[in-house]
Amino acid sequence: MPLVTTTEMFKKAYDGGYAVGAFNVNNMEIVQGITEACQETRSPVILQVSKGARAYANHTYLVKLVEAAMIENPDIPICLHLDHGDSFELCKSCIDGGFTSVMIDMSSKPFEENIAITKQVVEYAHAHGVVVEAELGTLEGVEDEVVVEAGQASYTRPEEVEEFVDKTGCDSLAIAIGTSHGAYKFRPEQCTLNEDGVLVPPPLRFDVLDEVVKRLPGFPIVLHGSSSVPQEFVEMVNKYGGNMPDAIGIPEEQLRQAAKSAVCKINIDSDIRLAMTANIRQHFAEHPEHFDPRQYLKPARAAVKDMVKRKIINVLGSDNKI
Numbered sequence: 001m002p003l004v005t006t007t008e009m010f011k012k013a014y015d016g017g018y019a020v021g022a023f024n025v026n027n028m029e030i031v032q033g034i035t036e037a038c039q040e041t042r043s044p045v046i047l048q049v050s051k052g053a054r055a056y057a058n059h060t061y062l063v064k065l066v067e068a069a070m071i072e073n074p075d076i077p078i079c080l081h082l083d084h085g086d087s088f089e090l091c092k093s094c095i096d097g098g099f100t101s102v103m104i105d106m107s108s109k110p111f112e113e114n115i116a117i118t119k120q121v122v123e124y125a126h127a128h129g130v131v132v133e134a135e136l137g138t139l140e141g142v143e144d145e146v147v148v149e150a151g152q153a154s155y156t157r158p159e160e161v162e163e164f165v166d167k168t169g170c171d172s173l174a175i176a177i178g179t180s181h182g183a184y185k186f187r188p189e190q191c192t193l194n195e196d197g198v199l200v201p202p203p204l205r206f207d208v209l210d211e212v213v214k215r216l217p218g219f220p221i222v223l224h225g226s227s228s229v230p231q232e233f234v235e236m237v238n239k240y241g242g243n244m245p246d247a248i249g250i251p252e253e254q255l256r257q258a259a260k261s262a263v264c265k266i267n268i269d270s271d272i273r274l275a276m277t278a279n280i281r282q283h284f285a286e287h288p289e290h291f292d293p294r295q296y297l298k299p300a301r302a303a304v305k306d307m308v309k310r311k312i313i314n315v316l317g318s319d320n321k322i
């Protein structure tokens with residue numbers, strides 16, 4: 001099937017109480033691992049490309065890799081999405097270049113400026129059959145080249161969402177309820193210790209989400225920064241020569257709860273990076289004589305596939321939803 005927009009995907013997800021996974025793609029192994037997992041679990045998927053991914057792999061290579069994945073996995077709906085577009089020009093270039101969805105992220109700008117640029121992108125995108133995700137509220141961490149320092153992040157203000165959606169015409173809205181980008185989402189001092197001595201981060205602000213949903217009934221909500229940073233992979237990285245102290249993510253059960261509500265798209269990148277890196281480190285430690293990239297990229301690709309299947313089952317609930 002050809003690339004799809006998120007319109008139908010989100011309607012089904014909203015009504016069905018699940019979310020569609022949006023996974024970042026940067027190379028062939030990542031595209032293959034994600035789409036094979038989705039084909040096997042019969043799950044719709046959003047493959048998203050950041051500005052950094054485009055700079056790394058080149059727009060044409062990424063589009064062609066996704067086209068190959070569509071041919072190899074013909075049963076699953078695939079949307080090709082720009083992650084964190086930071087200008088009208090970047091969004092236009094992706095719309096003209098075959099993407100079916102773009103995000104314009106002006107969340108770090110004042111409200112009126114966010115509205116004006118988002119509206120400009122929406123007008124161009126809709127005229128070309130492409131949908132638009134926008135953002136209100138800021139997440140801590142690194143979003144492409146924008147670094148939001150700890151303490152500078154702000155939750156979405158529910159009282160702004162109706163005016164924003166009304167004035168911009170955006171198709172979905174990313175909100176800030178306590179998630180953040182990267183593998184270090186909380187400092188240990190922000191967490192509590194459970195009886196097993198495991199650090200438990202502060203809960204997501206479901207009250208903010210509920211208030212947004214009350215004001216925008218039926219409207220698809222997006223969560224960024226939703227990796228869970230599974231500790232077994234952090235331990236693997238550290239065991240085989242890495243150094244990732246105090247890497248902490250969002251507990252999977254909280255994301256599962258969000259996926260059952262109006263949250264229709266959940267963004268995951270760091271967990272895929274972590275799974276690949278842990279496996280490659282282990283491979284090098286166990287096979288120091290290997291130098292053919294296929295020897296370590298093959299298990300790395302399998303690790304991506306396993307991680308995506310885990311997300312589909314534990315977090316998204318999108319299996320058998322094609």
Ligand code: G3H
Nearest residue numbers: 050052053143144181269
């Ligand atoms: O939100 C950020 C995504 O994880 C993409 O990261 O800009 O390093 O490609 P990147």
Ligand code: 13P
Nearest residue numbers: 182224225226227269270
């Ligand atoms: P993570 O860093 O939590 O995987 O978030 C990815 C993301 O939000 C991409 O836009």
Ligand code: ZN
Nearest residue numbers: 181224225267
């Ligand atoms: Zn993001």
